[in-house]
Amino acid sequence: MTRLYNTFEFVGHINIPKDKSKFHDVRESASGWEGHRLNFAVQETKTNSVFLELYGGYSKAKPNKVFSFSKGTENEPGSKLEIPWEDRLKEETIDLVADFKKIVVDFTTDTELKEEINKLRYEIRTLEFKDELNESEKEKLTELKLQLKEKAVDRHEFIHTYDAVVFLSEKLENYVKHKFRLTGSVEYQEHRGRFFRKFNPTLIEIVPEDEVNKLRATMDIFFTKDSLDDKDFKKEKKVYINGYVLSYDNNEKKDMFFPQQLVINAQKIDFENEDHVKRFEFLKSKFNVKGKGVYHLPWLLNVFRGSDKVEFTEKDLTQAQRESIEFGLSKLEDYAPKGGMLGETTEENRLIKPLLQSFDKENNFVDGAVESNYEVDDLIYVSSVADKPTETPKVEEPVKDEKPPLVDLENLFG
Incomplete structure (x- = not known):
């Protein structure tokens, strides 16, 4: 391939x-x-x-x-x-x-x-x-x-x-x-x-200056049937994919696989909106493979390294502020930070959409992910200097019924 x-x-x-x-x-x-x-x-x-x-x-x-x-x-x-x-x-x-x-x-x-x-x-x-x-x-x-x-x-x-x-x-x-x-x-x-x-x-x-800001990447994601992890979805509203990417390794002088975690970020999704839910399930379904091999599919993703705005709630108030609201002297919005409140700093690769197209004779993804020629063992990074595989840590470095345009869909998951 x-x-x-x-x-x-x-x-x-x-x-x-x-x-x-x-x-x-x-x-x-x-x-x-x-x-x-x-x-x-x-x-x-x-x-x-x-x-x-x-x-x-x-x-x-x-x-x-x-x-x-x-x-x-x-x-x-x-x-x-x-x-x-x-x-x-x-x-x-x-x-x-x-x-x-x-x-x-x-x-x-x-x-x-x-x-x-x-x-x-x-x-x-x-x-x-x-x-x-x-x-x-x-x-x-x-x-x-x-x-x-x-x-x-x-x-x-x-x-x-x-x-x-x-x-x-x-x-x-x-x-x-x-x-x-x-x-x-x-x-x-x-x-x-x-x-x-x-x-x-x-x-x-x-x-x-009117060019739209973006931090986008196009990456060929390799994965197996066990790569999708949604066990913490109820708490975080995120689905994690433990994927891999190919890159030339200067030390080994050849292409090697590197672990790369991806995220389907559902924090902006309205789960009462049927259209939102369908889009969310569509993204998840692209990792639903049944074979034991290594599959791959190119994706457009948003590179995120920063903080999202989060909702300001009563739990963010001080005791004195809660009492002021209780006595009717103030309202919750009186204490909300100007410009919104930021959550914790995170580094994520947020999947936006799969690239369902044919790139060449050997890379045709019009129907979704395809099985590669690689074996599961090939995904493990093994240095020629050592006889045993290294650990694989995370990469250091996210009320109308009409369908929204593409840019809105990208923002929904980005």
Whole structure:
């Protein structure tokens, strides 16, 4: 089976740590490796934000190269590239590299100009995709690239993460008043028996202020018939799925399974609303499999790291406030916090909807989850360093009868 990659799309304002060393952390090892790590958050709301990370470095003791991939044409696929370190920032070098291997930072704020830039890029790539160009097409391609260079002055492309980190550490703070869209890959790593998730952006661009905020991820979830856990549903109004995701492990140098807990959050559901209940049961049913194998199904989910608003009730009052209400001197709403009351801080991956579609010949989910080629034992992370499997802790890091539109359905479970 072909691998489906886990991706994210975040839209919101960027929050940079006040401590500059936490924003741009530089460390040098005894071997001469200088590593640069950039950390910042994207804020969906004042009570929900997620950190992203970019990491890159180079060796001061050994020669460095950039390993990348070239652009393909209609009959010639792209191929691996080994680029000399000193050539990595040259315009002609960057132009050789396929778009999916680049990190793009676009500070363009004019939406009409951005549309022009994207149109030029499309026209350029259409010509580049041809195996051979006649003289007229070659001239046209040269002209289009000159136009792009003149217009895309705030669009920056990098073929090595180190250069993107250094650039953003110097420039990003100047644009924090703007709203951003960030897309990229969701990656996992294991360290001393613990599992960590990272959001690695490959596109960072300014978007209009009226763009809807979101912290969304698209992930291929692997699970078994025993993965769904609803034993605490009456108390918490949440259904937990003890799932797994595939990610490339840098230590093992191959794809490995990592545990990832998911949540069907029913706290906003009105269980007197038949339509709400049907939607809730629909989501749960996607994990209802009978075989003993490992199944998988891609999902759209909301990445939640913050606090939900909770109802303010009499149990939140002080004794003096209760007495004041009892004597008729006050009302409950007089003591409710302005802006609502927040619950405990939580980190959850809240399932929004299954992606019931065909991605390719080997990944067809139009009827729901499909059985994979993996065995249950494959889900257990086993390090090549140790002979026994590591523990699998949670990943560190949610009165009309007419049917609501999709955005409302997403908010219902997000």
